Amino acid sequence: MKLLLDQFEKAKPWxxxxxxxxxxxxxxxxxxxxxxxxxxxxxxxxxVRDAQDMKRTMITVLVAMMPxxxxxxxxxxxxxxxxxxxxxxTWLDDLFQGSLLVVPIIIVSYSVGGAWETLFAVxxxxxxxxxxxxxxxxxPLTLPPTIPLWQVAAGISxxxxxxxxxxxxxxxxxxxxxxxxxAFLFFSFPKAITGDEVWTSVxxxxxxxxxxxxxxxxxxxxxxxxxxNILDTLRVADYGEGFTWMRLFLGDFGGSIGESxxxxxxxxxxxxxxxxxxxxxxxxxxxxxxxxxxxxxNAVDMSGDPGEFIAFTQLPFHYHFVxxxxxxxxxxxxxxxxxxxxxxxxxxIYGFMIGLLVVLxxxxxxxxxxxxxxxxxFMNVMAPLIDHFVLKAHVxxxxxxxxxxxPHD
Amino acid sequence: MPAIASALxxxxxxxxxxxxxxxxPRLAVKEGDAVKRGAMLFYxxxxxxxxxxxxxxxxxxxxxxxPRRVVTEISIEISENxxxxxxxxxxxxDILTLSREEVLEQLLETGYLAYLLQRPFSRIADPKVLPKSxxxxxxxxxxxxxxxxxxxxxxxxxxxxxLNVLTRLTQGAVHLCLAEHPVHVSxxxxxxxxxxxxxxxxxxxxxxxxxxxxxxxxxxPGDKVWTIKAVDAIQIGKLFLEGVLPATKVIAVGGTGIxxxxxxxxRMRIGGELEGLWKEILSEAPVRIISGDVLSGTxxxxxxxxxxxxxxxxxxxxxxxxxxxxxxxxxxxxxxxxRLFLSTWFRRAESWDLNTNLNGSHRSMVMTGIYDKYVPxxxxxxxxxxxxxxxxxxxxxxxxxxxxxxxxxxxxxxxCPSKMDIMGIVRNGLLEVEEEGL
Numbered sequence: 089m090k091l092l093l094d095q096f097e098k099a100k101p102w103x104x105x106x107x108x109x110x111x112x113x114x115x116x117x118x119x120x121x122x123x124x125x126x127x128x129x130x131x132x133x134x135x136v137r138d139a140q141d142m143k144r145t146m147i148t149v150l151v152a153m154m155p156x157x158x159x160x161x162x163x164x165x166x167x168x169x170x171x172x173x174x175x176x177x178t179w180l181d182d183l184f185q186g187s188l189l190v191v192p193i194i195i196v197s198y199s200v201g202g203a204w205e206t207l208f209a210v211x212x213x214x215x216x217x218x219x220x221x222x223x224x225x226x227x228p229l230t231l232p233p234t235i236p237l238w239q240v241a242a243g244i245s246x247x248x249x250x251x252x253x254x255x256x257x258x259x260x261x262x263x264x265x266x267x268x269x270x271a272f273l274f275f276s277f278p279k280a281i282t283g284d285e286v287w288t289s290v291x292x293x294x295x296x297x298x299x300x301x302x303x304x305x306x307x308x309x310x311x312x313x314x315x316x317n318i319l320d321t322l323r324v325a326d327y328g329e330g331f332t333w334m335r336l337f338l339g340d341f342g343g344s345i346g347e348s349x350x351x352x353x354x355x356x357x358x359x360x361x362x363x364x365x366x367x368x369x370x371x372x373x374x375x376x377x378x379x380x381x382x383x384x385x386n387a388v389d390m391s392g393d394p395g396e397f398i399a400f401t402q403l404p405f406h407y408h409f410v411x412x413x414x415x416x417x418x419x420x421x422x423x424x425x426x427x428x429x430x431x432x433x434x435x436x437i438y439g440f441m442i443g444l445l446v447v448l449x450x451x452x453x454x455x456x457x458x459x460x461x462x463x464x465x466f467m468n469v470m471a472p473l474i475d476h477f478v479l480k481a482h483v484x485x486x487x488x489x490x491x492x493x494x495p496h497d
Numbered sequence: 498m499p500a501i502a503s504a505l506x507x508x509x510x511x512x513x514x515x516x517x518x519x520x521x522p523r524l525a526v527k528e529g530d531a532v533k534r535g536a537m538l539f540y541x542x543x544x545x546x547x548x549x550x551x552x553x554x555x556x557x558x559x560x561x562x563x564p565r566r567v568v569t570e571i572s573i574e575i576s577e578n579x580x581x582x583x584x585x586x587x588x589x590x591d592i593l594t595l596s597r598e599e600v601l602e603q604l605l606e607t608g609y610l611a612y613l614l615q616r617p618f619s620r621i622a623d624p625k626v627l628p629k630s631x632x633x634x635x636x637x638x639x640x641x642x643x644x645x646x647x648x649x650x651x652x653x654x655x656x657x658x659x660l661n662v663l664t665r666l667t668q669g670a671v672h673l674c675l676a677e678h679p680v681h682v683s684x685x686x687x688x689x690x691x692x693x694x695x696x697x698x699x700x701x702x703x704x705x706x707x708x709x710x711x712x713x714x715x716x717x718p719g720d721k722v723w724t725i726k727a728v729d730a731i732q733i734g735k736l737f738l739e740g741v742l743p744a745t746k747v748i749a750v751g752g753t754g755i756x757x758x759x760x761x762x763x764r765m766r767i768g769g770e771l772e773g774l775w776k777e778i779l780s781e782a783p784v785r786i787i788s789g790d791v792l793s794g795t796x797x798x799x800x801x802x803x804x805x806x807x808x809x810x811x812x813x814x815x816x817x818x819x820x821x822x823x824x825x826x827x828x829x830x831x832x833x834x835x836r837l838f839l840s841t842w843f844r845r846a847e848s849w850d851l852n853t854n855l856n857g858s859h860r861s862m863v864m865t866g867i868y869d870k871y872v873p874x875x876x877x878x879x880x881x882x883x884x885x886x887x888x889x890x891x892x893x894x895x896x897x898x899x900x901x902x903x904x905x906x907x908x909x910x911x912x913c914p915s916k917m918d919i920m921g922i923v924r925n926g927l928l929e930v931e932e933e934g935l
Contacts, residue, residue, distance in 0.1 A: 093819060121858055125823030129815055129853040133920055134792040134907045135785060136813065139831035139838055140914045141857020143824035145864065148837055217860055259861025259915075364836045367866070430865035430879050475880075482877055483895045489875055490717040 096120050114209035118216040145365055146218035152359035152366070153225055153346070153420060157194075159339065160346035161186035164233035167342055189233040190345055196237050198224040201244040208253040217258035219426070223247065226266035226420055229346025230413065230461075231273070239277055246272040263468045264427045267461055274461065304343055305331045306412050306450065306458055312399035321399075322407075336410040347416035357419040366423040369432060370439040374418040377443020379405045385451055400451040414446055417460035427468040431478040438474055442467045498681050499647055501747055501762040507769035510553040511572045511802040514539060515563075517611050519620045520547065522568045530557045535582030535607060535742040538571050546624070549608035550742050552768040552805075554579035572802075575766075579744075586740030589654060592661040593691075600665040609736055611805065612729040613666075616710065616722045617899035618931050628723040630669035630714045633660065635686055635727035636676045636697055638704030639790035639907075641751030643808040645675075645727040646683040647762055648747040652731045653685035659734030663725065664691050673727065674709040686727070701792070703873065707905045711874040716900050728808045743767070746808065750774075752791065753850045754784030754812030769803050771810070783815045785853050792907035793920070816852025831856070834912050860915040868919070871908035874900065878909055882919055885926030890933050893926045903927070 102109045103116035120126075121143070130137055162179060165186025169177045177185075201224045209216045227244055247269025252261040308325040312318050322331040335341065339348030347353075360366025382405035408414065422428060422442050429438035442463050449459025456462065514522040521542040526532060534554040541547040555576040563569040584603055587595065601624045604610035613622035613631075622628070635645040649656045663671045670693045675686060677698030687694070695713060697703045706724040716722055725733075728747065735743040746767050751760045759778035775786070779799075787794040788807045797804070820826075828838030832849040835841065868878035876897045884892035903924040910919040 124819040126858050127817040127819050128855040134911045135853050136851040137856045138912045139833040139856045140835040142860040145914050147824050425865045
């Protein structure tokens, strides 16, 4: 280690102002501090500093995502083996097969996104922020395993450049970069991820060809005939296997790589909350918002009004909760501290509105039954407004507080 | 009650004019002059009544000028038979009959008015201002601070006299803020008279004056409040009781940069040399010496002398060690206020040897809502910081910057995972409001 450290110390002058590779300093800084904690000391009060830094924070988020990643890899492989009727596979085979499908997507996301991040850091002379480690992993988890790799590259490029860097980099972005990337693919290449159909890889003659498609649970609901109770339809959907609540919760069905497993998301939520990294207020309030929206819709009687709306209005809260990417979005996407609301009260409103909007979009817009992405992006845009009003109320209450001490005025 | 060791062997004392923020010093002495203790060394060009007395009697040894010929240090060699400048002497009871003007006169004449700071902005009290109240801070929650209950030992009468002086300066109340559960107990503090005693409990920054003021008599725009450390009230009391500038004060010396047996209270010459002390008590490793506390104090060099405002000195190791893949380890050996380290869960109660390492690198502001719990006031730190960064003085005032002092944000800077200089941002914000006027 000493040897490596010495090499880095020796190379340092090259990257410092005046050095030959001065321009690449952000890259040097990122690698150097990745390998060794920085030697930098505080340059004034407070003279001592906490052990927590951005690396620690973002690594924790990454750790929280690991259950989703591992489950996603296993699921991709499992689905592949089931659909291709490969007999006698164990979970290890599934995991191996899944890695072949998913790992390239993650590698492309990290390397293409990382290249943009580095390019901007070098040109803009800011440091490479660890937040990218999270974006680069979140994005693949929202994609189906059959996504063409060039689309992954296009998506992450859009997410990093337009979603983040044009605003000035991490900390300045309005929208969640990973969701921006997904939204870009969603609207640009709807065939791959519209959310109403899913693709599972199919092998023919040893060549991977067009995917095999099946309806997602959300699409099943959206296409439900009015006269049939939605839960009956779900029970027999997916070629008779049925989308029971438990199956939806466990997440072993087609769909995006990492967002279908309830247990994995809940483990992630626990890690984020216990670690104090993810906002429990946002998570809790989005569930409350979802419940409010679902109960509201359940109460609306639309039986006399034929249309596409009916099935989603019938869907009970606990189905909304486990369907689509709600849990994943609420735990990992909505809690992004930069694009979310910053005030504690604002976080309650922000999360609640996300939950509510998810239901509203699902009910009112069956063309895009996956409402989570749109709900979060919309609330990302609204978050500064929410904070603005919270701040106004805070200033009022400060004035009120100060006035209490001067009764003579 | 802990013992107070004597460290009086100083041959030189110094006064550092830049410590008096806002004062434009004009010298009244030159090198080689003989001065009595208490005789004017310099005065404030902006307020010529404010004079600063020599901390010792002797000969002016050296006057150091900094950039733009600003006086940065006046060093005085103490003579064996120290001569004293005399000021008015009063008994503790007489003080109560003094007029505000008489009290101010004595404080201006000696420079001891500088012990009183005026909020907002924490500047030396303006004699033309009638403060709505005066807050005496007898509670130190920051690490390694001189405890008033200890420092008052032997000077109980002077402390009460000092409080008497303060009562003459305001028509409002003099508030003495003390800890709910002091480690040591002195009746001189707990039973102080003619002041309103308030007891605060809780960890740092419960002992900060801003917190006391906020909960007792908060500063609205236009309000002026004066603050003083209880240990400094002792010095003012001595001045009025004895009619001469006191020569010594009690300071607390702490931190792991100091040998364990020497982490204790010392009675020292005001402005006295520290180098001799360091030779005896500083540990071998590279250390940072801090005048004040490790959260909001100032770094000083080994050769520097005791500051006017200093009632504590800390020394902690410089931490330049680099750990391999630091972000990866579970964190048994790092102290953190967050819950991201094993140490938080299993070693919270232990004492830790913290050093000056930044423990990370500077990053953009990412985490939100983590600072508010370290500022126990009706203040939203995230937005105050953002407004200050945006130079939006109207907004910072609305968000309560006038109620604060940079020291209140020390813990915010401490916990910030982006290693932002929140104290510095607020300090700048305050400066901008001050420059712009209210």
